[in-house]
Amino acid sequence: MGRSYFHLHLVSDSTGETLINVGRAAAAQYEGVSAIEHVYPLVRSGSQLERVISEIRAAPGLVLYTLVGGDLGQRLEMAARESGSPCLSVLQPVHDLLQSYLGTQKAARPGAQHMLNAEYFKRIDAMNFTLAHDDGNLPEDLEEADVILLGVSRTSKTPTSIYLANRGLKTTNLPLIPGVPVPAEIEAARKPLIVGLFASPERIIQIRQNRLSSLNADESSMYVDREAVSDEITASRRLFMRNRWPTIDVTRRSIEETAAAILDLHRDHRMKFIAE
Known part of the structure; x- marks a missing residue:
């Protein structure tokens, strides 16, 4: 039909x-x-x-x-x-x-x-912060962030960060790279909500292959190797579990759905932080 x-x-x-x-x-x-x-x-x-x-x-x-x-x-x-x-x-x-x-x-x-009120300028401030601290460019004072997103390459960290910034949340994100430890400042952060993003190996490989194709790059690298990608994801989830950070499976989620879940988590996190 x-x-x-x-x-x-x-x-x-x-x-x-x-x-x-x-x-x-x-x-x-x-x-x-x-x-x-x-x-x-x-x-x-x-x-x-x-x-x-x-x-x-x-x-x-x-x-x-x-x-x-x-x-x-x-x-x-x-x-x-x-x-x-x-x-x-x-x-x-x-x-x-x-x-x-x-x-x-x-x-x-x-x-x-769309009036230029305080809420509008808060979103602009959040957008400027987020764009300046994208993809591992961590702020000197990490406590300025509202949200920190962690995940292996191609887990939609950047577009999710920008969406959250448009909702007024200062967001920074960090790619998890095999063999590279997470900065100690992140594990010690208190104010920001830290969220781990992950997806199925099949989904990550598909997105990475599309990325390599668009760049006319070699598609036989470890970047898209099934076993290597699985190990990356497993290591990331172990990191999230060890630090008791909330996680979101983005395999079948849109950016909007992921952001909505993070906004909900941030609301609870903020209330607990204020109460401490």
Whole structure:
């Protein structure tokens, strides 16, 4: 059975990130179906909306939107209905529930979640820290870090670190190299949450082979030898167990799932650290 496709129009008065995440999460539940995404960010004027409407008319499909100001939402819904495209305001049910619970009207502020507040600058600070201390570049004062990730090569340490930084956590990561001991500062660290990442040998070898192929490098090295990779992973897990560091198997986890698990661990770790 072949894969079927549909047009998915995502119309936002901000960056469109909310819509993209919602649309992809929903579409992923339907096997054999893929969305052709049309993303329209920063739609805040009538002329901008008219260009969006013309594209919807040219390729009818499903329309999701987050337009909080003026009558843009009503105009979009009318045009979508005329073109036979089902249309939904993704945030409206949430606004209705909040309004009912809080007993107050919402303020129409496009992109309000992206305001340059203290939380925003905390994320920027965390991102700068994380990029400066990637792949073994440990800070002089390791206690500045919120999270330290350890794992053999190709266990997704860097992308996970960047994702965590975007959530406001200063993250550093260290590759575990055969024959090279972990710096004593890490084993002595108290404030940071230390997490060990590991994956199956098959998964690690697959990723490493792809990496070597992209670099036109020799694929017969110990870097992708089945026995050598298994020994690396075993040694890393023994290290994690000896230090009683929490571990996460990333074999079948996405970066987002790994980061979510780490955020949960960090919440508990932070509470215990404060209580001490």
